[in-house]
Amino acid sequence: MESYKTSTLSNGLLWFGASVSIAEIFTGTLFVPLGFTRGFFAIIAGHIIGCILLYYAGIIGAKSGKSSMESVGLSFGNKGRNFFALLNVLQLVGWTAIMIIQGSRAIGIMLSTDIGMQANLLWCVIIGAAILMWVIIGPKNLEKVNIVAVGSLFILTILLSFTIFKGGSQTYINGKLSFGAAIELSIAMPLSWLPLISDYTKDAKHPLIASRVSVITYFAGSVFMYTIGLGAAIFTGESDIAVIMYKAGFGILGVLIILFSTVTTTYLDVYSAGVSLKTINSNLSEKTMSILVCIIGTVTAILMPVEQFESFLLLIGSVFAPMISILIADYFILKKDNLNKSVDKVNFIIWLVGFVIYRVLLNVDMVMGSTIPVMFITLIICVITNKIKNKRQKEIKHVFRNY
Template structure:
């Protein structure tokens, strides 16, 4: 990939954040009310996006994509395991984006949802294979248009009721956690792009503010729609004509092509391939097929599952980067065991509603991994 300017990096990650999925997630926070909801959104984005931008910075400094940096900590075999999980979650994300985009577009232009799924998936495929050489400027312009359209959509929100219904609730900590989980879900992806940035400082700042601004806008939009109209997000957008249609189509494309492209990049850790476009086509086809059957009612659980896996993984990567260490064997068992413990810790805190799982998991995993490697670094061939 050619070098990405800071402005394009900003719009790349703003585009990744501007999606119907983030609007949908913002709508989940509505039972908290506007004030507490916005506080949760702000806190969650500060934590999650700092983690995300640091992950991108690490890849830039090492001039390595996301999974290559994982190899530096987990070893070649260990990184294959992480890469498999990453490809699966990226295909899952692509399917979710295609479903939500297709449902809204289907209701707008009066075509079957199945047809809309295929159309949206096809456009994503074309955008994915053209991004490297042709669509950076088009992507920048598309994101600018998206931001303007989203601001216009705020003006379309009129109070008509509240989304809070009997038995429906969400805690402040859960709201913060699902806000953190969204930027964290991009951790195994961001390095595929930031490694081609212009400077470390530029990469960190542009990716942070691009995602931070775009994602807060989306979460707030979802919060306002659900709280003030009492309507389902897709139902609301379906009533808003051409503005909503353009938002959904552009947002779906500018977000999902990043998932597909990075799934292709991550696959290099798993198997050798010569034709990148063919692999892109296969992953788009699989995402389209999955979109027909994905259980959207489990969306929140899917989002938290990603956090439970990649927060521990990138905590290990961050610790090794900070202490300038690199694994020189095929598999770092201490890294894998620590990451598995991190998954269990995350789920324990999440299932028992104890604080903010991401923060506790990060601190606990960092401490465990540092202590284990401090005493066992020679046998593990982890060198400083």
């Protein structure tokens, strides 16, 4: 492992860069049936919930000095964590493909390159190459680059928000979305970063402060992006942010927004995929694996453009929400450490129960969404089950001592 430590500024820039993405803006457009006021409230409420969970996930890495998937071993064992590490790699390859294909399509619209698949192929390769350059630069040397890239992104997105909101009147509201489903979509994006954040907080010079700054900057940036998406859909009558930038005459500035936002976000996906693969096999190189994931994600984006974005977000939630609930229960309440154990079968059964409950509750219209009830239920089951298990083990030991 590399021995350098990242600054608090570096972590803040990294996570603000993660929040500024076409994917976050697109998700915001899905809130349009609620109108601007209710939609904005759902964005805020969901992000508060999601970012609190993100913070506690980051704290575990900050305090333990372990990467996200290494820390999962505290609950599921040193072999059991490999199951979630593999799922994490798969979702990160998926995210990489989604981000690249969305970015390539958006740039194609901005440049009016109406040449079909060849345009997508060209921009997928260019975006993939730019992400690859970020990986090669590496976290140690990325702070100065990110100051320029993220600073420019912030200024450009401010200009974009003025373009979107200057009209000030709603053009249309259609479609159907419940308030609970909206909160769920708002939670889903920060929730998708749960399996990644410890990969960065563990290497911070001031881990606890870096965790707070990372989550606060992500919260601010993500809420801003969702709101731009919502405002774009309501106030301009367009749900495609690339079309809005094109009509507003952003030109090369719009291309830069899309390119840099895609790169700064997707870099975290490919880097963390490398960290997860190293968790599975310590002989692997994080950087080499990150490069491999970047290439696979780029090829996937070219050959199999990823659709069903909303379903993908909810699938991530159903896998990782119960997982992090168990990890939080074990780390903060039960003070449990299973790293010397191969697999904790009890926790795996609890996770499976949480996964099934999540999938079932997605079909139920709940005001607060599915994530919070599922996480609360999973956490309670975990605490009670483990306390009963510990009590029985103590009773058995007591019987054997008396015998």
